Amino acid sequence: MASSVERRVTSLQYALDLFVENAPVKTPIDAVASGKDIGYQKNSVFARIIGLGLSARRFVDAAYFIVAQEPEISDTYEVSLNFFKWLMRYESHNKKHFSSVVRSVKSAMLEVTSGPVVSVDAKGRLLEDRADPSEADEDADDLDAQAGFVSVTDDEGDWLELIGRVSVRNGRIRFRVPLELQRLIKDPENSYWTSLLVTSKFKLIYARAIYDHVLPEVPHERTEWISLDLIRSLPGKSWANFAEFKYFKRDYLEPAIKHINELSDIEIAYETRAGTPGSRKKDQIRFKLRRKEEASAADADMLSSASLYLTLYKEFGLSDKQFVQIRENRGTWTDARIEQAIDYVRWRIAKGDDIRRASSYLMKALAENYRVAEADKQISLLQTKRVEKEAAKDVEQGARKGAVAASVAAAEAAADQRRQDEVRAAREYFASAEKKAQEDLVRRFVASSTIGQRTIERQGLKALEINENNILTWPSIAGIFASFVAAELRKAARKSA
Known part of the structure; x- marks a missing residue:
């Protein structure tokens, strides 16, 4: 299964592919129609950044997206300048303006703290302690000061620049990011998804x-x-x-x-x-x-593959809130752990355990890190094979019994058909026989105490009342008589043979 590192590399490659495809027709990133998102897990601490202009925020997004794709800490990062500008949706060819954007980003800082946040401006003044509007207007033309807000709680803290050294040479941009911020960028814990297709x-x-x-x-x-x-x-x-x-x-x-x-x-x-x-x-x-409903693209891209997303969405029916919970715990709920939980829940379902909601049980398996032991898999495999063997045996026995029953039924049907054919032939023979032959057959039938007389008596008749002209009038007598005639014909046939 693909790892989270492979997922990130694929995400960067996907962005490059989109750039190569759209650059010739000058389609900006915000106009790209894509079934897959371009973004990264942004640590929540970066929500504290204030004071950046629109282009500066896009610059930071593009830079941090590139940093997030590499699993290891790096001293510098380098990509094509055109690709970088495409990521930040920067369409201007004004070098001075791009330089001002870089200066704006470099002058901004971030304090990494877990305490409450109070904002100050570039001169270190608390926002609520500003002197008056006129004093602030004196600094209105200072572009660097406009982007210089940091967050402080007291006299102590760690103020980190958002971007280190930036160099543009031969159509490529190289930049550095402080080590401490790289760790936050690459660590998806306490994070949220940021989509460049949206922010652009x-x-x-x-x-x-x-x-x-x-x-x-x-x-x-x-x-x-x-x-x-x-x-x-x-x-x-x-x-x-x-x-x-x-x-x-x-x-x-x-x-x-x-x-x-x-x-x-x-x-x-x-x-x-x-x-x-x-x-x-x-x-x-x-x-x-x-x-919004259509934002589920981020949920799919959060995972290593579309198939894993479809498994969670369709097979287990995870809700939006459950996808958000997975996103919030991506630091520990890796793709491997998700696959492990899926395997565990499927195993429990296959065992026939009572699981009311697969989605809820999957989330519990994720949270508790449930997994199927190899020994348990072997036990389940042996039990399955035993059940399958017994089932196959039952099927085989059933097939044999069915074959015998079918053979007997076929023989009985054939015998019954033969009897019906003989009876029909006997009636036809009697109807076409000469009068003397008819009289002889009726006489012998009536004289037979076992068949003829009992059949006649059951109809409330006497033997003297039966003759060759009326013996077929009564259905019950006619049927028995036809069988008698058939038997007589078989005897005659055997004698003549």
């Missing part, structure tokens, strides 16, 4: 920023209450940070929600509230989330 479609930075922020919570179908100021600042500094809520809602939030619902694999709604006691100002927001 976004054209509004607020839509993309909100999408990235809420995507890890899709399995839970809603987020916790979030500070509205944090949502305002997701793409970085702009007028949206300080606009009245009604204008922020009209110009940024509502268009972003509509954009997400139209273009992405999820549907999103929101509600707001005044979270500060004694205040009527709405300062908190919560998003309600639902994955």
